[in-house]
Amino acid sequence: MGEGFTGWCRKVAAGAGRTARRPAGLVERTRWLFWLAALVSLLIAVPGAVLEQSAAAVVLVAVASAVCCLVWCRRYVLRRAPLLGDLVEAGAVLLMAAAAPTPAIALGITFSAAWQRAVYGSTWRGVLWVVLVVAGLAAALPVWPAVPGHTGRVAAAPLLGSLPTMFLVFAVARHLGGNLFARERAGRQQDALTALSLGLMGVVDREQAYALAWRATEALCDATPGLRALAVGQHGPDLLVVRSAGRFACVPDHLAAPGGAVVAGGSAAVEGDGVDWSAPVTDGLLAQLEGSVGARLAWTAHRLPEVPDGWMLVGAPQSVPADVQAAVWSINRQVALAARNADARAELVAAARTDSLTDLPNRTAFAHALSEAVGGGEAVAVLFCDLDDFKVVNDGMGHEAGDDVLREVAARLRVATRTEDLCARLGGDEFAVLLRARPAEEPGSAPDDLLASALSVAQRLQQDLRQPVRTGDRWASVAVSIGIATGQGPAAGESVVRHADVAMYAAKARSGQGVQVFGEELLEELDDVGLIAELRTAAVSSQLRVHYQPVVSLRPGSEGRCEAVEALVRWQHPVRGLLGAGQFVPLAERCGAIDQVGAFVLDRACRDAALWQLPGRPVEVHVNVSPLQLGHAGFPAVVAWALARSGLDPHLLVLEVTESAVADGAAQRQVLLEVRRLGVQVALDDFGTGYSSLATLRALPVDVLKIDRSFVTGCQEPQSSALLKAVVGLAEGLGLRTVAEGVETTDELEHLRSLGVGAVQGYLLQRPAPVEELTAWLPTGRRDDVPSPRRPTAAAPPSEEMTTTTAAAR
Numbered sequence: 001m002g003e004g005f006t007g008w009c010r011k012v013a014a015g016a017g018r019t020a021r022r023p024a025g026l027v028e029r030t031r032w033l034f035w036l037a038a039l040v041s042l043l044i045a046v047p048g049a050v051l052e053q054s055a056a057a058v059v060l061v062a063v064a065s066a067v068c069c070l071v072w073c074r075r076y077v078l079r080r081a082p083l084l085g086d087l088v089e090a091g092a093v094l095l096m097a098a099a100a101p102t103p104a105i106a107l108g109i110t111f112s113a114a115w116q117r118a119v120y121g122s123t124w125r126g127v128l129w130v131v132l133v134v135a136g137l138a139a140a141l142p143v144w145p146a147v148p149g150h151t152g153r154v155a156a157a158p159l160l161g162s163l164p165t166m167f168l169v170f171a172v173a174r175h176l177g178g179n180l181f182a183r184e185r186a187g188r189q190q191d192a193l194t195a196l197s198l199g200l201m202g203v204v205d206r207e208q209a210y211a212l213a214w215r216a217t218e219a220l221c222d223a224t225p226g227l228r229a230l231a232v233g234q235h236g237p238d239l240l241v242v243r244s245a246g247r248f249a250c251v252p253d254h255l256a257a258p259g260g261a262v263v264a265g266g267s268a269a270v271e272g273d274g275v276d277w278s279a280p281v282t283d284g285l286l287a288q289l290e291g292s293v294g295a296r297l298a299w300t301a302h303r304l305p306e307v308p309d310g311w312m313l314v315g316a317p318q319s320v321p322a323d324v325q326a327a328v329w330s331i332n333r334q335v336a337l338a339a340r341n342a343d344a345r346a347e348l349v350a351a352a353r354t355d356s357l358t359d360l361p362n363r364t365a366f367a368h369a370l371s372e373a374v375g376g377g378e379a380v381a382v383l384f385c386d387l388d389d390f391k392v393v394n395d396g397m398g399h400e401a402g403d404d405v406l407r408e409v410a411a412r413l414r415v416a417t418r419t420e421d422l423c424a425r426l427g428g429d430e431f432a433v434l435l436r437a438r439p440a441e442e443p444g445s446a447p448d449d450l451l452a453s454a455l456s457v458a459q460r461l462q463q464d465l466r467q468p469v470r471t472g473d474r475w476a477s478v479a480v481s482i483g484i485a486t487g488q489g490p491a492a493g494e495s496v497v498r499h500a501d502v503a504m505y506a507a508k509a510r511s512g513q514g515v516q517v518f519g520e521e522l523l524e525e526l527d528d529v530g531l532i533a534e535l536r537t538a539a540v541s542s543q544l545r546v547h548y549q550p551v552v553s554l555r556p557g558s559e560g561r562c563e564a565v566e567a568l569v570r571w572q573h574p575v576r577g578l579l580g581a582g583q584f585v586p587l588a589e590r591c592g593a594i595d596q597v598g599a600f601v602l603d604r605a606c607r608d609a610a611l612w613q614l615p616g617r618p619v620e621v622h623v624n625v626s627p628l629q630l631g632h633a634g635f636p637a638v639v640a641w642a643l644a645r646s647g648l649d650p651h652l653l654v655l656e657v658t659e660s661a662v663a664d665g666a667a668q669r670q671v672l673l674e675v676r677r678l679g680v681q682v683a684l685d686d687f688g689t690g691y692s693s694l695a696t697l698r699a700l701p702v703d704v705l706k707i708d709r710s711f712v713t714g715c716q717e718p719q720s721s722a723l724l725k726a727v728v729g730l731a732e733g734l735g736l737r738t739v740a741e742g743v744e745t746t747d748e749l750e751h752l753r754s755l756g757v758g759a760v761q762g763y764l765l766q767r768p769a770p771v772e773e774l775t776a777w778l779p780t781g782r783r784d785d786v787p788s789p790r791r792p793t794a795a796a797p798p799s800e801e802m803t804t805t806t807a808a809a810r
Helices: 002-020 026-050 055-078 083-099 105-117 123-146 157-200 206-223 266-270 283-293 322-352 363-375 390-397 399-416 448-465 492-509 520-525 530-538 585-591 594-612 635-646 666-677 693-699 718-734 746-755 771-780 798-803
Strands: 228-235 238-245 254-256 278-280 298-303 310-316 379-388 422-427 430-436 469-471 474-476 479-488 515-517 544-553 562-573 577-579 620-624 653-658 681-687 704-707 737-740
Touching: 026 055, 026 083, 026 105, 026 157, 055 083, 055 105, 083 105, 083 123, 105 123, 105 157, 123 157, 157 206, 157 322, 206 228, 206 238, 206 322, 254 283, 278 322, 283 298, 283 310, 298 322, 310 322, 363 379, 363 422, 363 430, 363 492, 379 399, 379 448, 379 492, 390 399, 390 474, 390 594, 390 635, 399 422, 399 430, 399 448, 399 469, 399 474, 430 448, 448 479, 448 515, 479 492, 492 515, 492 520, 492 530, 492 585, 530 562, 530 585, 530 594, 544 594, 544 620, 544 771, 562 594, 585 594, 594 620, 594 635, 594 771, 620 681, 635 653, 635 666, 653 666, 666 681, 704 718, 718 737, 718 746
Parallel strands: 479 515, 562 620, 620 653, 653 681, 681 704, 704 737
Antiparallel strands: 228 238, 228 310, 238 254, 278 298, 298 310, 379 430, 379 479, 422 430, 469 474, 544 562, 562 577
């Protein structure tokens, strides 16, 4: 028990120490000072009150002093002045005045008490306290003789004459205290508004702005005595209470508002309202609010900024102070600006993650969603979709038609996918779909059901895209190649995208319009998967180059003149340097990028050749065509677009195809015939290396035969010479021109001239050169201007240029 009492004493001592410590803030320091002054005045007055007094009088003085100390301390701690405390204090003053040797001794205590009482509560309650204390002092005069030890009568005039001074002291103290209160309230209001301003600087959404604003409103209520606030919103016929600040007897869940009326005067009162607008509430709301608060207050309604049918109800005794209304308006203005800024930022974020043409999520949004899914351990499937022959539509029918097609593809993509799937446009004619595993599929580490869903989506999309797209008064047909890959876990983010990309190119390499699921065997087919993504962007990022090798005439009258050039593609890789065709064109054919590469070379070659034409000295340009290019029905449109864009005479364009490209493909031969109708010439490349050369010559309108370098090497030998002579004779009989490839020695050149070959090309005559060098060489481009033969040292060796079996490899 002793330990319990000791602990209680320690707590009391600690609390007393905290109470006696000088607080921060002007008003609190003033209250502390007045409280301390009242205690000191009591301490000074008590010795004079008990000197030479009877025991009964000493007891009465001690009781009165203790009561006064308790009332003052409680008032200071609670920061308020209950009516009961005022009554008890008035009784203690009566006891003190009655027990003291003279009642005037109590005046010193009451003057200090008046200063302490003046800084608490309302003014009228303070005046009531003065009346009670004055009444207590006056009542002590007739009681004083009845206290044991007191004899005779006490002079009443000195005491009664000093009592009016109590009112003056309280009035002065109250005036000074009111100024302090006003200054502190203004300071706290400003602190709340400043904190709100600083907090709103980093706000990125509306809800955060509203939370900060209500925090400022709570600080406003704490700084203003008697202030209450409610945030309400229209909810049917009632007002739903969302937040509250200040002291309420009970916070209502809702308030009845018949007809939706909030302010007195109806709709006419809210015309032209804004953040700086307020009006009194209706009488019906006033009665309900009075019951919630437990006291009658004056209430005003303020529109909540950027919140339809939202109101802030502010109440205070008598009337809402003007400075409070100004603070509320300031809060509303700041929140309105922050809300508009948050909306603008949200729109910018949405725009940054939305494709403006199709309204689908863009690449950034797709990457974010994928990262979020795999980061949470979900199983995902990614579909990479690339439109086949979209360039034909975009360039042949115009960009507006291309945009119409992309918008329609996006619409059909939404229809073909599930509601929980994410469809995105990655750029150009590339789209992607992200499928997340449904709850039933998530436990499995091998998402077979997810793959089935992905295949189903891919099949629906292909079926939907088989229907032509109307653009204006015309129809456009597109198809799609789709690659599918699945993965799970944080490490799958990059790999699933890369695998889907590889699978898509594999589908496109199979003549397009296919669906390919990624498998490890695709990585084995593609020697360097890392080049695929780089190869896709090589053309648009200006990494592809076109070099040209002259074709020199051996015919009498034009011997030595450059009559044509062959376009040979190069890749200026940012890391690997200049790559020859053999290092990346086979990859482009296998992964489906050959259409893009071939279209670039064709366009560049036609535009360069158009600049070389001089009167009387036409220069043809030879462009190699891949069998895969011939496999697309839109290839003639690509050729027509390149000719129209460059303005080149179609007769000056020679498309080189290999025997294998058209030997067994009726579709390829039909495409080539359509190209031939444009006026373009056709050259049969590497003639003599195939097994169906004569059938090819009969089936196709060939203009030029290009003799393979395997016949040129060692052509002086009797057998090789006889074969060359037979080929030249065959060409002459069919009216075809001949070009011998791979001429590297003077002996080979002289022997080919003697056999009647029409033109030659090779390192003996000129090595492949960039367009700038060839442009400078062409005006004087004759064989005798060329240096003596030498082996090349460039990135692409002769063996690569002359032995690549695929024509497009050049």
